Amino acid sequence: MTSDERSRGSHAPKFRRLAAVGHGGMADIYLAAARGVGGALKLLVLKDLRPALARDPEYRAMFQREAKIATLLSHPNVVQTYEVGSEDGRPFIAMEYLEGQPLHRILRRVYQPPPLPPGLPLAMHLRILAELLAGLHYVHELRDYDGRPLGLVHRDVSPHNVLVTYDGQIKLVDFGIARLEGDGDTEVGTFKGKAAYSSPEQVCGEHVDRRSDLFSVGVMLWEALARQRMWGGLDELTIARRLEEGDIPPLPAEAAASPALRALVASALAVDPAARPASAEVFREALELHLGKSAPSPRAIGITLADIFAADRASLRGLVEAQIRRARQVQDDLPVLDLSGPSGLADPGPGDLAHPDEPTRRDAPRAAEAPAEPSPPRDSGPHDATWSAVHPPLRRTPAVPRWLPWALGAAAAAVSASMVFTTGPEEHGDVDMSAEPAAVEPCARADKPVVELSGEIEHSARLTCDKVYRLRFSTFVRPGATLTIDPGTTIVGDRDTRGTLVVQPGAKLVAEGTRERPIVFTSEARPGSRRAGDWGGLIILGKAPTNLRDAEGRPTTGRVEGIADGGEYGGDDPEDSSGSLRFVRVEYSGTELGPNNEINGVTFAGVGRGTQVDHVQVRHTADDCFEFFGGTVDAKHLICQDPGDDGFDWDLGYTGRLQFLLLRDGAEALDTTAGLEGDNDPGGSRNTPRSAPTIFNATLCGRGHGAEHEHYGVLLRRGTAATIGNAVVVGFEAPLDVRDRDTAADLRGGLWLARNFAAPLAHAEAPGGALALADDDFGVDEAALLTAAGARVEDPDLPGCADPGGLNRYKPRAPLAAGAAAPPADGFFAAEARYAGAFRDEADDWDAGWAVWADAPEEV
Structure with a gap:
């Protein structure tokens, strides 16, 4: 030793x-x-x-x-x-x-605009496929030590799983969903793989053998000759349907292919497996015959690749x-x-379906490959590089579209990482297609099947109310895709993997519930066991401006805390749209990833004012209910119940408008710091755009006692500005605290500050004072600010504010109109709301029907 x-x-x-x-x-x-x-x-x-x-x-x-x-x-x-x-x-x-590099990344790189190479030489591309077929033939012919065939099928042959090294080696990688004959893996009735490279029998959940892998290589050969995607522009549901019906796109007439190559493609893509090449070796020999002496050497391939990368x-x-x-x-x-983030290696998780004619924003090398081009990777689903849907076998019978139930309400069409269809909230298995549908309105069924979501949504998809969707790991809605969620739909976050939904810049989330059928994001835990922080939360990222700067002072993008990869946001489009949220509840979210690093209930990062946000409630979250990282998004009718930190938080140049906000910091809140908390940026810089939201008609209900730390109705600091009008502040240690030299508060009339729990009007700060009483605002007198704004220090009679069982007693008996200011007449604010607080009076019912306060009886 x-x-x-x-x-x-x-x-x-x-x-x-x-x-x-x-x-x-x-x-x-x-x-x-x-x-x-x-x-x-x-x-x-x-x-x-x-x-x-x-x-x-x-x-x-x-x-x-x-x-x-x-x-x-x-x-x-x-x-x-x-x-x-x-x-x-x-x-x-x-x-x-x-x-080296995976083939799909090579194709993406060489098909980018000059000065990069104009394309991969056809002979080189065909040589790569021939080497791939040599490896596949070995896999298919593999035998055990007794000489018995193992019947190994890869089931995920695609450009993502073909690695080309810098010395010209061609390697087939990732056997994560491969199967051995008789190994016990579920086969009939199960589809695993990428629909765009799958055979008809594979997407139908039928028995597959080596000829299914040959169909996949046939798709790759089709794309090499046509220099475009075989299924370009189609979502996976449409691809699956066409495969089931045997509708295979013919090779375009303009493709540079000899009659022999065209015949080879047609054979490899035959719907009937018996009509395909007999083996990968037969397929390879046909390609080699075409290449002849023009076949490039491995060294030539390696030199080309090394030069490009x-x-x-x-x-x-x-x-x-x-x-x-x-x-x-x-x-x-x-x-x-x-090295997994933008500055290092890309993630080896599920690859996207990038091809020469459809460059995307993300690249994903595989597990055994070498480093790749910097790109934003992401967490994938439970199966590496798979999109799976557990369903009954599909038959190629066009007269009976059996693919439709398998489509999971069209949502599965867009998920390229993992989607598993199960029969109920607590069980797994195939769906009984022979049973007659129950005569129950779909949204009201108690036995809704569960669809697991994880990985990527790369094409537009819809989630329907007749199913429950379980978020596992991080699910990303990729740029260009729109995820539509129907009214009455429930999405549950997985506890073990802290499921999180991330809508990236350029993507849209259209979650429009109704008063009677709100859309609910909640914990997967049983009633009575749900806790704040059970799952991640909802993160929406956009292209609107922030005030982030790089080391040279130039505008740069941000990265939302809690999402290590794929969380970039920000841009130069204040009108950017990330979709819409209406009548939505988000419960038990806000996972803590580490000290001072949590995911909020709902995060808006660089989100533009083209996004519509109205009637959204966040309850029982481990961090802030709503956080705005820059951007210009406006919102109305927001409810925060029991936050772990702040109710409504902003920084990094947020300039949006908010109206009708309600915070109820109940007995189970973790440790609320402020009802409203704002910064210009964490460093207190003068970067522009300066954080300067305009907020009218807020009711902020604090606990009023027992707070272990500072407890403010409004906390403004680090250079932010804010216009706040017609607010009610009840039950905080102090209604207002302003900090730092450049911070500015524009307070408008109609402020009601309850003198309950013997709270002072504001901190009496003094030079040399201790802790919060030290002069941290360079002489700002909060009490004078409040008095000048006409603040009324009297009880607004809202006993339900600090009492979770107080039901609607967070609403005044009559309008608190004394001294109220007119909201700005800019087309966004409801100009008639000349009263303090989020509600006009007890008859004001904008929270009725969709918002909840006490948990269900079995949870209490």
Whole structure:
């Protein structure tokens, strides 16, 4: 034993994780080093089952199935697995480290505008496919040690899973959804894979064999010859329907293909598997015959690739070499370098469906590949690189469109990562298609099936009220897609994975409920067990301006806290639209990721005023109810109940308008700091646009006693401005606190400040004072500000304000109109609301029907 080995101890981990390559739905991927004799380091890639899933028998079985398959493979055109094992109870797969790029990223790069290459030479593209077929033939012919065929089918052959290295090797990767004959994996009635590269029998949930993989290569050959997507512009539901009906697009007449190649494509894409090439080897030989002596060498392919990605390769090598040097110099664990974000490697999770004619904003290399072009990755679903829908077998019978029930209300059409259809809130299984539909209005059914959402929504989709949707991990609505949610629909957040819905810039969420049928986002936990922070929350990102600046003072994009990858926002379009939210409730959200790092109930980041927000309630959240990071979005009729921190929070240049706000900081609130809290930015800079919202008609109900920390109705600081009119503030330690030199408060009439719980009018700050009483506002006299605005220090008679059981007693018996100001006449504000507070009087019922206060009886 060397001194180095003795210093590490007998129980030292075998692998040192140097860098996080990405975070898929089922696994975390690391660039790692295995220490050998004499301290030598060997680079490899580790795929670890996520800790949250390591105790789940279903996910362990899936991971073990993939590991079982990986250990059987040994071929130059298939990714090599070194070891399968477990460390500290966490299963892992150790694979070869390959420097290169997946084919879909190569195609995207070469089909970008000049000065990049105008395209991938056809001969080179066909050579890659021929090498892929060689690897597939090995996979299909694989036998056990007794010589019995294993019947291995990859089931996810696509450009995303073909890696081309910088020395010209072609590798088939990711056997996450591959199957062995008789391995117990559900097959009939289950679809897994990407519809755009799947065979008709695969999307129909029928038995598949090697010829299904050949159909996938046929799609890739079609695209190589046509230089466009075979299913370009179609969502996955439409693709699945056309595959079921045997409606395969013919190769365009203008495609540069000889008659022999056209015949080969037609054969590979035959609806009847028996009409396809007999094997991958037969398919490969036909391609090789066409290539002849013009076939490029592996070295030529590698040189071309290395030239195209030279900058990416050099950047990554520098990062890796630095981390290796550190690994050699120290014996204790190194902090893992995160290369999974925009400055490093892309995520190896589910790939998008990018093709030469449809560039997208995100690239996703695979688990065993080398680093890639910086891009915003994301969490995927429970199955790496799969979109799955558990459903009854589909038959290709156009007269009976059996695909329709499988479509999950059209929502599954857009999810390329994972979508699992189950029969009820607490059970899993196939849907009984033979049963007659119950004579119950769909939205009112008690036995709604559950659809699991995770990964990406890349095409427009709709969620319907006859199902319950479970968010697992982070589900991203990608740019260009619109997610429509019907009235009465329920979306539950998964506790184990802290499900979160993220609407990215350029995407839209159209969630328009009604008073009678609100849309509800809530915890998946049973009534009585739901708690604040059970799931992530709703995050909407847009392209409106913020005041963020880079080191040179130039405008830059932001990243919302809590979303490590894919959370970028901001731009230069104040009129940007991210869709609409109407009659929506968000409950038990706001997951804490770490100290001072939580996801809010609803986050608006860089959201523009083209977005419509009206009648939204957030209740029982672990952080703020509503937070606005820059942007210009306006909103009316917002309710915050029991926040963990602030009710309504803004910074980074937010300039929107808000009217009719209600905060009820009940007995179960975690630790509310302020009803309204605003900053210009966290650093208190003078960056523009300056945070300056205009807020009218707010009722802020604090606890009034027992607060462990400072407790303000309105807290303005760090250079923000704010116009606040016609507000009621009850039950706070102080109604107003202004901090920092550049902060400005424009208070308008109609302010009612209850003198309950012996609260002073405002802090009496003084130079040299202690804690909150120190002069932190350079002489601002809050009491004088309030008095000048005509604030009335008297009880507005709202006993329900601080009492969760007070029902509608947060509404005044009669309008609090004394001294009220007219809201701005700008077309947004309701000009007739010349009264203090969110409600005119007891008859004002804008919260009726859709908002709730006490939990259901079984929860109380």
